[in-house]
Each structure stands twice: as structure tokens, then as C-alpha cells.
């Protein structure tokens with residue numbers, strides 16, 4: 487965790503982008519036996535609380551559009567210190583999103599609510615994993631909090 491006394495004298499809080507792809511807005515309604523009962527608002531609240539404890543700022547977003555997701559990743563280049571992403575179904579299909587993440591030159595942590603390796607075979611391939619520092623899957627929405635903790639640690643190590 488970043489120490490408050492360090493934060494108050496030094497640069498502003500690091501910004502972490504938390505990006506969500508298609509159908510993540512359907513959390514709470516969608517296949518609750520797999521994805522649980524928490525909604526996207528609950529995920530955002532968990533991320534906001536976790537970020538506050540860690541002393542980092544977050545920009546939390548969701549879109550169903552591949553192009554919009556890619557545009558956001560491009561916009562965070564040079565502006566954010568890291569990207570946490572649950573790309574939904576684009577995880578398994580989008581070379582373009584993978585290229586955008588690479589071009590961002592930011593550390594990336596991939597999150598999945600479900601364990602994609604226990605599911606259908608087409609979910610076992612992740613283009614995001616090819617450019618991510620690490621991946622958290624199968625731990626429900628808690629994966630977002632764990633990813634934020636790992637990202638904050640990584641950022642403060644890089645800064646020291």
C-alpha cells in the first residue's frame with residue numbers, strides 16, 4: 487500500500503483503468519449459477535473501496551463495443567499506470583484488442599469472474615493472456631480487488 491505521507495508530498499495518485507467488455511453489464515441477471523448475483527454496480531463499488539484503501543485512483547468503465555474498448559485502451563496510454571481488463575467474449579477472439587494493449591505499453595492484468603479453463607474449450611484461449619502480466623480467473627468479483635492490489639504493488643515497486 488502507498489503510504490499517505492508519501493502520497494501527500496509526491497505525485498498525484500496513480501491511475502488504474504478497470505475496463506469491462508461485452509455482457510459484463512448483465513452481471514446479476516446473466517447465468518447467476520456461473521457469474522453470481524453481484525451487479526456491475528457492485529463490482530464498481532468494490533473496486534472504488536479497494537482503490538481507496540490502496541491509495542490509487544481508478545477509471546472504471548464497461549462497453550459492449552470492441553472498437554470502443556480499443557479506443558479506451560489507446561487513450562490510457564501515457565495517462566494511466568496500468569490496465570485491469572475483463573474483456574468478456576473478446577478475450578477469446580480479439581487480436582485487435584491484444585494489439586491495442588501491447589501498444590499501450592502498460593502493465594495489464596486480466597480478470598475473469600469464472601474459471602475459463604473449466605468451461606467450454608473455446609474459452610481456454612485468451613489473446614489477453616498473451617500480453618498480460620498475470621490473470622485471475624474463477625474467484626468471482628473478488629478477482630477485481632485482487633487484481634487492483636497486485637497492480638498497486640507493481641506500480642509502487644516500479645516507482646521506487
Ligand code: DHK
Pocket residue numbers: 508509510572573574575576577597598599600601602609
Ligand atoms: C466473461 C465473459 O463474458 C465470457 O465471455 C468469458 C468472462 C468469461 C468471465 O468469466 O468474467 O468467457
